[in-house]
Each structure stands twice: as C-alpha cells, then as structure tokens.
Amino acid sequence: MITRVLSYTAVGLLISAIASSVAFAQDTPRGNAADGKKLFETIGCFECHGYAGQGGGAGPKLIDPPAYPAFIVQLRTPRNVMPPFTAKVLTDQQAADIYAYISTFPEPPDPKTIPLLQN
C-alpha cells in the first residue's frame, strides 16, 4: 500500500517534470497582455503585489517574474500564504495572459539615479 502511494507520487513527479520541460521547451505559452492586465486588476493580483508589480507588505514584487513553470506552480499551489488560483477559476490561457502582462512591467530605475533615495 505504502509502496503504491509512493509510486503514484513518483509518477506525479515525473508527469510534472515532463509538463515543466514541455512548457520550457515551448518557452512560455502565448498570452495576451491586454487581457492579462484586465485580469490582474480584477481578480486580486494587484491587491497584494501592487498595480505596478512593485510588491509590498502583502506580497513580493512581480517585476522580473519567475520563469513560467515556476509561475504556474505558484499560482496553482502557492508555496506559502498566497491564495491558490485553481484551474476552475482561472484557465491556463488566462494564467498565460497574466504572465504576458506581468512580463511587461518595466525594470525599475536604478535607485542611485533617484535623489530622494540617496539616504
């Protein structure tokens, strides 16, 4: 019994490894950044990560997001206290749209160039 459970887990791991590598091989799935923006600003991402993905007390920055496989894992099964966005409420395509949008967040200016941040 225990072995069977273990082997299911092993199969699961294998599948997710294949899935990640497929995603990786195909690079990031094609998403629509404009649709992603709408989603980002209505289904909660902005609440914790900020409209500019700048992060803050309720969530980390999304500027320079993790690679898509890590992104989708975080979305579906967050590693800590972020609420999970399951496929039932957010399709893979929608996730890809959001990813396309957050990938457009510009690099922040170098703080050395901001006079107010020369503490």
Place this chain on the structure above:
Amino acid sequence: MGLASTTKVVAAETPARSVPAKPQTAGDYNPPQEAQPLVNSGKVGGDFMVDCLKSLNIDYVASTPGSTFRGLQESIINYGMNSKPEFITTIHEEASVAMAHGYAKIAGKPMATMVHGVVGLQHSSMAIYNCFCDQAPAIVMAGNVGNGTQRRPGVEWAHSAHDQGIIVRDYVKWDDQANNLQDFAEGLVRAYDLATTTPMGPVMVVIDADQQEEVIEPGRKLFIPKLHQRTQPVADPGALAEAARLLVAAENPVIVSGRYTRTENGPKHLVQLAEALQAPVVDERNRMNMPSRHPLNHTERGGAMMRQADVVLALEPMDLYGTLNNVDDLIGRPSKPKIQPGTKVIVIGTTDLNIKPNMGEYERYQAADIGIAGDAENSLPWLIQAIEKEMTPARKSVAMARGQKLKAAGAKFLQAADTQAAMGWDASPISTARISAEVWNQIRNEDWTMASEVNFLSNWPYRLWSMEKHYHSMGGSTGGGVGYNAPAALGAALANKEHGRITVALNGDGDLMMSPGVLWTAAHHRIPILYIVHNNRAWHQEYMHVQRMAERNQRGIDRAWIGTTIRDPYLDFATLAKSMGVYSQGPIDHPADVGPAIQRAIAVVKRGEPALIDIVSQPR
C-alpha cells in the same frame, strides 16, 4: 411601620392644591410655594470639579457638548476661563477619546474627555477599547442625571443610568460613580493614579449633573487629595541577574521590543542594552523603541533572527504567542514556531497584569522560561547593570565579533529598501514607498512626529526614515478599531503644539471617513498637522480577505470588490477638508506632483494650521 401608614402620614401632611386641576395659564403650573432661587451666587460643584482637574495638571478636555455635563462645561469656560483645562471641541465622542489616546503617547500624560451620559459614552466606547488594548491612559468623564426625581421627562432619562460603568467596564482600568463632590474628588484622583501606573489604561468617572450644578455652601469642607506620586513597578533584581546570566552566555541573543517605550529613556536604554550584548533588536513597533538606523536594529530580517536565537528577551510584547509563533491564514490555521526548540525565552513587562475576562485582547497564553513582572523601561537600567557585572572579557569578545557581523548585515538594509522603493517609483496610483520618501525629504530637517500606524503603507516610513527620538513614532491603535488614526494623530499634534513640532499622519481613506469631523477640530483649534490621505479607494485589508475567501471557495474571483471598495463615486478628500476650513490639495495621481504639494502644505503647517493632501495611492 408599614407602608400603608407611612403613605397615610405623608398624605395627611400634603397641603391642599391651591390651583385648579386644569391649569388655565402658563403661570398656573406648579406655582412656587416659596420663592425658588432663580440664580446662584458663589461657587458651584462644577467649579470644584475644575479645581480637581487643575490639581492633576490636565491641559485639555476634548468633548462634543452634551447637556448632562452642561454644569462642568460652564465651569471650565467661566470659572476656569477655558485654560488648563481648555475645552477642545470635537464632532464625535469617539474622536474625543481617540485624541486623548494619541495625546497621551506623545505628551507622556493623560488629557481628559467629557462624554454625554449613556449616548456619548457609547459613541466613545470604541476609542476607549483601543486605549485599553494599547495601554494608553485617558480620563473619560461621563455625564449623568443620577437622581431620577430631578430628571426632566424624555431624553434626560435616556441619557442617565444607574451604573454607566457597565457599558465600558470590560475595557477600562477602573470606573467610578461618585455620590457627592468629595467622593468625586477622591475618585478622580484615584482614577488618574490608576490610569498612569503601568499597565496604563483608560478610566471612566461619572460626573453627576446635580453635583455639577449644586451650590457649594460657604464653610462646606471639601478637599482634593494629593496625587499619590508612584514609581512604575521595577523588576525583581534576582530575576534580572538570572536573565543577565542567560543573555551573556547566549551565542545568539535576540531582543524583541513591543510596547516598551514610555519616555525619552526608552530608545536610549534599549540602545545601551543592545550594545552591551551586541544583540540584534527586532522591533514590533508598538512604540518608538529602537532607532530605525541603528546597526543593531534588525527588524528587517526579524524572521531569520528569531530562527537562529538561543535566548529571546521580549520587552513588553503585546502578544508573546505571536512574537514566538506564526499562524498562517490558510485552511486549518496551521501554526509554526518562529524559534528553535530549546530557545530560552525571557519576558519583562506588565502587559498581562491587567487583563479582563471578556475581550480576547490578552492573546493566547504563552509561557516564558523567565517571566519578570515589571515595567520594562524602568527595569532596563538594572538589567544593563546586571549584564555589565556578568560580562567577562571572553564573552565580551564573542559579543564584539557578533556585533561586527550584525553591523555588516545591517548596512545592507538601507540599500535593499532603496532598491525596493525604486520599484513602481513613477507608477500611478502612486506607490506608498514614493509617498513616504517624498514626505521624509521635506521633514527630515525639522522636528517631527509620524503619528500613524503605517503597516497599511507596507511600513515604508520605518524603512526609509531615520527615527530616533521617542516621539518620532507612536505605534497604532492595537485594538484595531478603524477610526483611530485621524483623531489619535490630532491628539499627538495637540501635544506637539507647544514644542512647535510637525505632526504627519499618513492616514487611510477608510479610517478618515470614520471621523472626518476631526478636520474641523484641527481647523477650529489651529492645530498644526499634515494629513496625507493614503487613498487606495478601498478597505483594502478586507478586500484581500474577501478575495482569499473567493479563491478558496472557487465560485468566482472577480467580485471581491463588492462591499470592500470605495468607488462610484470616489471620495474627494480635498473638498471635504476645504468644507471644514482645512487647506487641502488633491486628488493627486501624478507622482511628480506629490513633492511640490507637500512643500506647500508644510508651509501651512508651519504657520500653525492643519493641511491635507489627498493622494491616489497603490493598495499597500
């Protein structure tokens, strides 16, 4: 003697009515049987109450007027000539007490409030609860028409009670309903004494209308007791010596500061302690404890510090369980300790010495290895002395090596804060980091207080500003009753007035709307304060909570804005402020406009007036 015969005797003595049963004219109503005095001469009870307030050096009484204390109000303005105490007019009783809350944390002494019998007390009860949770002293005086036979029909009955204390007894340190003026004097002085002895807290005394309005006959012997000059409780020397042994022998001691600072000694002694041990301080920021840029202030990596600690010293922690454990907001509320098994825990404080049975503000029970009852700020010099006695050259060199490492790690905090602050620097809505940096830029060379709880601004002021003095910040409401910030900041500004200090309130939109009338109070009394409205157009904490429920229940995730946002229409705080006579600007949604707006507003504040800037801001 039976009841019937008593009634009979009284009936027999009642003179026959001299007027028709049906009054014919107004003058026929209850014609006086003997000349009633129409005016008083000499001293009245309210005057004596003013003497009592003066004896306690109370500078202000914040109040929304109410007839149950008309006598004392008239005495304050005519007998006391509206000076020490001065009547501060508020537009809601909750604001009166919240002002007292903020005032006490900056002035280091309580002010008083007067609230209308029953109704005013109930309005003020939320702010009293915040004071209780935050252990801040406040003197609440509630009017009452105690004698039923003296009440006019109607509201005077609705504004009176047999036992007003019961309304707030769950969250005041003490309450009193005096039977006569002498009783009142002793009650008020006792109330003050209790309120200002740690653990501090609010007190409520009833001011009876008859007592306020009665004439004090010449020759009546009334006296005001002298205030008992108490020291704050100090920790047991034996326990401090044991704590010192543990701390000096520790490889990785960590100091956690909660509601620790009361006076200017707070930050000074905490720095001495941290330096004697070369130990990091993790500041829970319930008061202005550890200078924000001291190399041993490691609040920025508090989690890592706690994980590697072998001894934790907690000074007045608000919630020791929460200091030592995380409880995640996930299904099942899983908890995990922040410290390693075997870590020794020492607590110095008075926090849980005044708990009441009902409200759970006392938090979950958590044991310590050495629990030391005593006011931490007053006990610290003795702990430092015990540590110096315990320190050997060998332990000193271990401590110095540790200190060097901490200093190197600490040097990176500011840089990391700047890097993170740069993210979203030019965004609209405007980032809370940008707002904080812009304000800091304009007050850094002034004398100032940051009078708000800023966790809703991702704590940026703590990360970007150099906070050193005991009045640079003051923690939050603790009770979490929204509507604290705006009036408490105004109370702080009232305390700062005589010092010419600039008070800045980074105020949430939802909070300000709970008591917008404080803007009028600020304008009316010319209290200099800069309100920066962090206008994220939502009760954003709740927005996130409802969002979390939506994701959890998987039935739709795009409607969490319902009931959590303040849109359609947007609030226009600049117009609101203007309507109450307060200089204002906004809504500002271009980041480049923030700096110049603050500059203009600071000029107004420096003239001694309030100013408000409405900034359309990022959620956090």
